[in-house]
Amino acid sequence: MELVFSNIAKSFKRGAKDRVVALDDISFSVAEGELVCLLGPSGCGKSTLLKMAAGFEFPDTGSVTADGKPVCKPHPDRGMVFQDYALFPWLTVEENIAFGPEMNGTDRREIRERIRRFITLVGLTGFEKAHPHQLSGGMKQRVGIARMLAMSPKVLLMDEPFGALDAFTRMEMQEELTNLWQAAPFTTVFVTHDVEEAVYLADRIAVMTSRPGKLKTIVPVPLSRPRVRTDHDFVQIRNHVLKQYERTQPSAAEYSI
Amino acid sequence: MKNVFNVLLGIFTITVVTTGAAFANEIRIATQPSPFCASILIAKHKGWLEEELAKVGAKPAIKWTSFAAGPPMNESFAAGQQDIGILGDTPAIIGKAAGIDTRIIGITASGPRSLAVIVPTKSGIKSPRELKGKKVGVVKGSYAHHLLVLVLQKGGLTTNDIELINLSQADIATAITSGNIDAAAVWEPLITKLESQGAVRVLADGTGIKKGVLVIVASNDFVTRNREQTKAFIRAYQRGAKFIKANPKEAARLTAADFNLPPEQLVKVLAKLDFHPAIQADDIEELKKSEAFMRSASLIKAPVSIDNFADTRLARESGIR
Amino acid sequence: MARETNPRLQKIKHLLQYVSLSIVILAVWQTLYHLGYIKPIILPPPSKIALTFWELLNSGAMAKHVGISVLRVLEGFGIAAVLGLSLGIAIGLSRTFDRLTDLIIQVIKPIPPIAWIPLAILWFGIGEKSKVYIIFLGAFFPIIINTIDGIRQTDHKFVEVARILEVPRFKFVRQVVIPGAFPAIMTGIRVGLMVAWMCVVAAELIAAGSGIGYLIMDARQLSQSDVVLVGMITIGIIGKLMDSLIKRLEKRLIGWKVSYVGD
Numbered sequence: 001m002e003l004v005f006s007n008i009a010k011s012f013k014r015g016a017k018d019r020v021v022a023l024d025d026i027s028f029s030v031a032e033g034e035l036v037c038l039l040g041p042s043g044c045g046k047s048t049l050l051k052m053a054a055g056f057e058f059p060d061t062g063s064v065t066a067d068g069k070p071v072c073k074p075h076p077d078r079g080m081v082f083q084d085y086a087l088f089p090w091l092t093v094e095e096n097i098a099f100g101p102e103m104n105g106t107d108r109r110e111i112r113e114r115i116r117r118f119i120t121l122v123g124l125t126g127f128e129k130a131h132p133h134q135l136s137g138g139m140k141q142r143v144g145i146a147r148m149l150a151m152s153p154k155v156l157l158m159d160e161p162f163g164a165l166d167a168f169t170r171m172e173m174q175e176e177l178t179n180l181w182q183a184a185p186f187t188t189v190f191v192t193h194d195v196e197e198a199v200y201l202a203d204r205i206a207v208m209t210s211r212p213g214k215l216k217t218i219v220p221v222p223l224s225r226p227r228v229r230t231d232h233d234f235v236q237i238r239n240h241v242l243k244q245y246e247r248t249q250p251s252a253a254e255y256s257i
Numbered sequence: 258m259k260n261v262f263n264v265l266l267g268i269f270t271i272t273v274v275t276t277g278a279a280f281a282n283e284i285r286i287a288t289q290p291s292p293f294c295a296s297i298l299i300a301k302h303k304g305w306l307e308e309e310l311a312k313v314g315a316k317p318a319i320k321w322t323s324f325a326a327g328p329p330m331n332e333s334f335a336a337g338q339q340d341i342g343i344l345g346d347t348p349a350i351i352g353k354a355a356g357i358d359t360r361i362i363g364i365t366a367s368g369p370r371s372l373a374v375i376v377p378t379k380s381g382i383k384s385p386r387e388l389k390g391k392k393v394g395v396v397k398g399s400y401a402h403h404l405l406v407l408v409l410q411k412g413g414l415t416t417n418d419i420e421l422i423n424l425s426q427a428d429i430a431t432a433i434t435s436g437n438i439d440a441a442a443v444w445e446p447l448i449t450k451l452e453s454q455g456a457v458r459v460l461a462d463g464t465g466i467k468k469g470v471l472v473i474v475a476s477n478d479f480v481t482r483n484r485e486q487t488k489a490f491i492r493a494y495q496r497g498a499k500f501i502k503a504n505p506k507e508a509a510r511l512t513a514a515d516f517n518l519p520p521e522q523l524v525k526v527l528a529k530l531d532f533h534p535a536i537q538a539d540d541i542e543e544l545k546k547s548e549a550f551m552r553s554a555s556l557i558k559a560p561v562s563i564d565n566f567a568d569t570r571l572a573r574e575s576g577i578r
Numbered sequence: 579m580a581r582e583t584n585p586r587l588q589k590i591k592h593l594l595q596y597v598s599l600s601i602v603i604l605a606v607w608q609t610l611y612h613l614g615y616i617k618p619i620i621l622p623p624p625s626k627i628a629l630t631f632w633e634l635l636n637s638g639a640m641a642k643h644v645g646i647s648v649l650r651v652l653e654g655f656g657i658a659a660v661l662g663l664s665l666g667i668a669i670g671l672s673r674t675f676d677r678l679t680d681l682i683i684q685v686i687k688p689i690p691p692i693a694w695i696p697l698a699i700l701w702f703g704i705g706e707k708s709k710v711y712i713i714f715l716g717a718f719f720p721i722i723i724n725t726i727d728g729i730r731q732t733d734h735k736f737v738e739v740a741r742i743l744e745v746p747r748f749k750f751v752r753q754v755v756i757p758g759a760f761p762a763i764m765t766g767i768r769v770g771l772m773v774a775w776m777c778v779v780a781a782e783l784i785a786a787g788s789g790i791g792y793l794i795m796d797a798r799q800l801s802q803s804d805v806v807l808v809g810m811i812t813i814g815i816i817g818k819l820m821d822s823l824i825k826r827l828e829k830r831l832i833g834w835k836v837s838y839v840g841d
Contacts, residue, residue, distance in 0.1 A: 056738060074741040086735035089834045090757045100743040103753070131834045151743065328799040335619045335801065355801035356619040394785070398799040422704065422785045423796060432785070437704050556800055 001077065001154030001187050003030040003053055007062035010048060021212035022048055023059070028206055028215060030155070033185040037202035039192055039241070045213030046191045050157050053189060054080050066155070076100060079148030083160045085140045087132040093143050094119065094128040100151045118146040121180065138169040142176070155187040162197070174200050178226050199238045200227050207244045216244055284479075284486065285320045287330050287342035290516055292445050292523060293366045293471050294343050296497035296532045298512050305496045309489040317486065325425060328398050331357060340479040341490060345400030345444070346470045346547045347556075353566055354557035358477045361567040363491050363534035363577075365471035366498075367543075369463030370529040372401050372444040374408045375451065376460045377433060382440065385412030385461060391439035394424040394432055400469065403550050405442035407466045416554075433457060444469075445526045446518045453522055468543045473534065480571070488575040491534050495577045498532035535577050536569045622804040627811070630804045639793075644816060647778045647789040650706070654713025654781075655774040659767065662721030666766075669722075670729025670759070671751060683722070691715045692780040704785040712784070716777035717770035724766025728759030760832050768824045775817050790816075 008026040011019045023045040030036045038046040051057040052064045055074040064071045066078065074080075087096050094115045101111045119125055122142035132140055141161055148156060162170040174197060181188065192198055198205045205219045219241055227234055288294045300306050306319060322339070324330040327348025333339050334357050343365045353359060374393075376382045382391070385408050395402050409415060424432060426447050432438045434456045451457040463469045473494065480487050501508040509523040516523060544563045551557045604624045610616050611623035618626065634640040669676045691712045702708035732755050740750045782791030790809055797805035 054738075054742065056741075074738070074744075076743055078742070080738070080742055082735055082738075084735065086733065086739050088736070088754065088757070090760065090832070099753075103743055103745040103749055133834050148742075328801065331801045332798070335617075335803075351800050355803070356617065357801065396799070397796060398801075420787060422787060423792070423799065424704075424785050428699075428785065431699070432704060437699075558802075 001067050002032050003155060003187065003189065004065045005029065005049065005052075005062070006065070008049065008052065008059045008064070009061045010045070010057075010059050024212040024214050026062070026208075026213070026215045028218060030187060030189055032187055034203050035181060035185075035188040035190065035201060037190045037192055037198040037205045038208060039195065039198040039205050040208030040213075041193060041210050041245075043213070044208040044210035046208055047159055048213075050080075050159050050189060050191050053155070054078055054157050076104075076148075076151035077154045079151060079153035079156050081141070081144045081148055081156065081158045081161045083163045085132070085137075085144045085164075087140055087143055087147070089132050092129050092131055093124060093135070096132070096143055097146045097150050100147065104151075114150050118150050121149070121183075122146045123176065136169070137165045138173050141165070141173060145177075145180075153186070155189065158188065158190045160191055160193070163192075170194075170197070175226065177201065182225055195238060195241050196229065199234060199241065200229065205241060207241060209245070219244075282317045283320060284317050284483075284490070285322065285338065285340045287322050287324055287333060287339040287344075289326065289330070289343060290323055292512075292516050292518070292526045293368070293371065293530055294515070295501055295508060295512050295527060295530075296366070296494055296534075297343065298497070298515050299500050299508055300493040300497035302511050303497075303500070306490065306493040309493040309496075310486060313485040313489050315483075315486050315489065325427070326396050326399055327352075328396070331355070334359060334474075334476065337476070337478075339476065341473065341475045341487075343471065343473055346472055346544050347400040347403050347551065348398055349472050349474050350544070350548050350551055350561050350563075350566070351398055351557055352474075353561045354551070354559045359474040360477055360480065360571075361472045361536065361544075362475045362480065362487060362571050363473040363494060364536055364540050365473050365534075366530040366532045367468045367470045367540070368445075368530035369465070369467060369469050371448075371463070371526070372404050372442070372467070372469045373448050373459045373462035374405060374440060374442045375433070375448060375457040376440045377436065378455060378458050380439065380458075382460060385409060386414065388412060388440055388460075389414055389418050390420070392420045392422055392437070394422045394429045394438040394441040395443070396425060396429075397421075397423040398556060399444070400467075400471070400547070401442040401444050402556075403547055404463055404467050404469075406550060406554060407463075408442070408461045411461070411466070445529065446516050446523070449522050449526050450518065468539070470540055470543045470547075472544075480568070484571075487571065491572060491575040491577060494534045495575075498534060501527060501532055534572065534575075536567050536572050541567060541569075619801065619803055622807060626804050627807050631808045631811075634805075634808060640812065643788055643790045643793050644812065647782070647791065648816070650709055650781065650789065651713055651771075651774050651778055654710045654777075655717045655771055657710070658714045658717035658721055658770055658774065662718050662766070662770065663725055663763065666722040666725025666763075667729060667751075667756065670726045671755070676726070683719075687719050687723075691777045692783075695780070695784055699784055708784050709781040709786065712781035713774050713777045716780075717774035720769035720773060721763075721766040724762045724769070725759065728762025728766075729755055731762070732758050764824075764828045764832060768821065768828070771820055771824060772817060775813070775820060779813070 006027050008023050009021075010023040011021045014020045026045075026049065038049060040046045048057055052059055053066075053071060055071050055078065071078070088099065091099065097115050097118055098111050101114060115128070119128060122145055124139060124142055124146070127135065127139065132143070135143070144161070145156075162173050165173060178201065190201060199221055202221050205221060207216045207219055208214065209216050219237065221237055223231075223233055223237070286297070288297065301321070310316065322333070324333065327344035328351075330339070330342050330344050331348055331352040334342060334352060335355070341362075349359070349361065374385075382388060388409060389412075393405065395405050406416060409419065422438060424438075424441075426443060429438070429441045429443055430447060430451065433441050433451070440460065448459065452459070473491075475487055505524055505527050506520070509520040509527060513520045513523050518526070541563055544567065548561050548563055552560060607616075607621075608624050611618065616623070631640075669679055694712060694715055698708040698711050702711055736754050736758060740754055745754070778789065779791035779794060782789045783795060786792035790813055794806050794809035797803070797809065
C-alpha cells in the first residue's frame with residue numbers, strides 16, 4: 001500500500017484565543033513495501049500524523065491517501081501497534097491474535113491456521129495459552145504485532161511500539177522486527193524518538209522538529225540489513241541525523257555557574 | 258507531655274465515674290406512656306414527690322425518662338442509668354434473671370382488664386381456640402406476652418400453634434388496622450384507643466387468668482444509698498393512688514396529655530386499674546406464677562426468687578397499707 | 579529480625595500473627611470478668627458466649643436462623659444483581675440514559691436501607707417481601723455504581739483496536755467492554771453482597787419470626803446479652819465466609835487482573 005501525506009496542517013485551540021500549530025504543511029510519501037520512520041521529539045506531531053493515517057484524526061487542511069483513496073476511517077488494512085500493547089487481558093495469546101479474524105466471521109479452520117502461522121512468526125510458540133499478564137513486555141508486543149498481522153494488513157502503523165521496553169529488550173525487538181520485515185516486506189510507518197532505533201530500522205527517516213511540527217528533512221538509510229550499530233556507516237548516518245537537531249543559535253540561558 | 262496525659266486521665270476518670278452513677282443529689286425515674294403510670298405522674302404534677310422528699314430532708318434533682326416498653330427500660334437499668342422504674346411484672350423478672358441488680362419496692366397497679374388479646378372488629382375469631390395458625394403480634398417479653406400464652410392455653414393451644422410476631426405497640430396498631438396480623442396481645446392505652454376507633458374488639462382479657470400486676474423497681478444501689486428517699490417516693494406514690502381513686506375525672510384531666518388520650522377515654526382506662534403500692538400476698542402469688550411461666554417458656558434461664566426480689570419490708574417501713 | 583527462610587516455620591509464624599491478637603483480647607476479657615470488673619449483663623464473658631453458642635448450635639436453632647437469613651440475603655442480593663447489572667450496563671453505554679437516571683440514583687443512594695422500613699411495611703406488608711426489599715436496596719447501589727464505572731473506564735485503546743479491526747458495535751460491547759469491566763463489576767458484587775448481609779439485621783426488624791437478626795432483637799427484648807453477642811459474632815463469621823467465597827470466585831473469573839498485595 002502506498003501512503004501519501006499532502007500538505008497536512010493541523011492546529012489546536014489553547015485557551016480562549018490561542019491556537020497552537022501542531023503540524024505545519026507536512027508532505028511526504030511512503031512507498032509500497034517501504035519502512036519509514038517518523039522521528040522527532042515529543043510534541044512534534046509524529047503520533048498525530050500516524051493517527052491520521054489510521055483514520056482516527058483528520059487534518060485541518062491537506063489529505064492522507066492510501067493507494068490513492070483518502071483515509072476516512074480505521075480499517076484492518078491499516079493495522080496499528082501501540083506503545084502500551086492494548087492487549088485484551090482476559091484473552092489468551094492465541095485468543096488475542098484470533099480476535100480480529102473471529103469478529104469478521106472468518107471460519108474456524110482458517111483462524112487456527114493463521115494463529116499457528118503468526119505465533120511461529122513472532123516467536124511465541126509454547127505461549128499460546130498464556131495470558132498477557134504472564135508475559136514480558138517484549139512478548140506482549142509480539143502479540144500486539146501478530147494480532148494486527150493476522151488481518152493481513154497492507155500497512156503497519158507502529159506508534160513507539162518499543163518505548164515501554166528496557167534498552168536490551170528494545171534492541172532485541174528491533175532485530176526481530178527486521179527479521180520479520182525482511183521475510184516479507186510490508187509497508188510500515190514507525191514512530192519513534194530514538195535516533196538509533198530509526199537508523200537501525202528505516203529505509204528512510206522523516207526528521208521532524210517541534211513547535212511548530214515541521215518536516216525538516218528526509219534522511220535515506222541505504223544500508224543493507226541486518227544492520228550493525230557499531231558499523232562506521234551506521235554511525236555516520238546517525239551523526240548526520242543528530243546534526244539535524246543541533247541548535248543553530250545558542251539559546252539564551254546556556255551557561256550557569 | 259506529662260501534663261496533657263494527666264489532664265486526659267482526669268477527664269477519662271471523671272467520665273467513667275459519672276456515667277452510670279447518679280450524683281448523690283439526683284433521682285432518675287423511668288416511666289412508660291401508659292395509664293398505669295398515672296399515679297406517679299399525678300404526684301409529679303402536684304409536686305408531692307418533692308414534698309415527701311423534703312420531709313426527709315432531701316432535695317434531689319428529679320430526672321424523668323419515658324420508655325416505650327419494659328425491655329428498653331431494662332437496658333437502661335442494666336447500664337446503670339435509672340434508679341426507679343415502672344414496668345410490667347414480666348419484663349421486671351426477665352431483667353432480674355438477666356442479672357440486673359434491682360428489687361421490687363412496690364406495686365404500680367394491677368388490672369386484669371388493662372391487658373387483653375384483641376382482634377379486628379370484623380374478625381371471625383370468636384374464641385381462643387380459633388387463634389390456631391393465625392398471626393398474632395405482641396411485644397415479646399412483656400406481660401401481655403404472658404397473657405397471650407394463658408389465653409392460648411384456654412383454647413388448648415401453645416405458641417407453637419400460632420405465628421407469634423414480635424412487634425412494638427406502635428407497629429401493632431398499624432398492623433392490626435391494616436389487616437397484616439390477625440390478633441395481638443396489648444396493654445392500655447392501646448386497647449381503649451383502638452376500640453374507640455371501632456377497629457378492634459377484645460377477645461379475652463386478664464379477668465380470671467392474669468391479674469396484670471405492674472411493679473415499681475429500684476436499683477439496689479440506689480436503695481442502699483438512699484433508703485429514706487426511696488420510702489419518700491413510695492409515700493408520694495400512694496398519695497397519687499389515693500387521688501386517682503377519689504377524683505378519677507380530675508386525675509384523667511391532669512394526665513391526659515401524658516398518655517395522648519382524651520380525658521373521657523382515660524377515665525374509662527383508669528377505672529380498670531387498681532393503684533396500690535403495698536405489696537400484698539396475692540401480688541406475690543401472681544409474681545410467682547409469672548416467674549414460673551417465664552421459666553417454662555424459656556424466657557428466662559435462671560430462676561428468680563420472688564421472695565428475695567420483692568422487698569416487702571421497705572413498703573411496710575414507708576408506712577403504707 | 580531475620581527473614582524466616584524455612585517455609586514451614588514461616589507458615590506457623592504467619593498463623594500465629596493471625597490469631598494472637600484475638601486470643602489476647604479474649605484472655606483479658608475473661609480475666610476481667612473473673613476479677614469482677616465487668617458485669618455479665620453489660621458484657622458476658624467469652625466462656626458464657628461460647629456456652630450459649632454451643633447450646634444454640636446443638637439445638638439446631640442456629641442452623642435454622644442462619645439458613646433463613648442467608649436465604650433472604652441471597653434473594654435480595656440476586657434481584658439486586660440482575661437489576662444492578664442490566665441497568666448499570668445500559669447506563670454505562672448510553673450517555674442519554676445516564677443523564678436521565680443520574681439525579682434519581684444520586685438522590686436515593688444516600689438513603690440508608692433502614693430508613694425505608696416504614697414504607698417497605700406499607701408497600702409489602704410484614705412478610706418476606708418487605709425484608710427482601712430492604713436487603714435488595716442495600717446491595718443494589720454498590721452493584722450499579724461499580725458496573726457503570728467499569729463500563730465507563732473501558733480503555734480508550736480498546737476502542738481504537740476495535741475500530742481498526744472493524745468489530746461490530748454489539749460484539750464490541752459483549753466481547754470487549756463487558757469483559758473489560760469485569761474487575762469493577764466484581765468489586766460491586768462483593769461490596770453488594772457484604773452490604774446485603776449487613777442489612778439483614780435491619781430487614782429482620784420488620785416483624786421477623788426467624789433469622790439471625792431476629793435472634794438478636796429477640797434476645798434484646800429478653801435482656802439476653804450473651805445471645806446478642808453470639809448473634810453478632812455469627813453475623814461476622816458468616817460475612818467473612820461469604821467474602822472469602824466471592825474472592826475465590828473473583829480469582830477464577832478475573833485471575834488476569836494483577837493486583838497489589840501488601841508486603
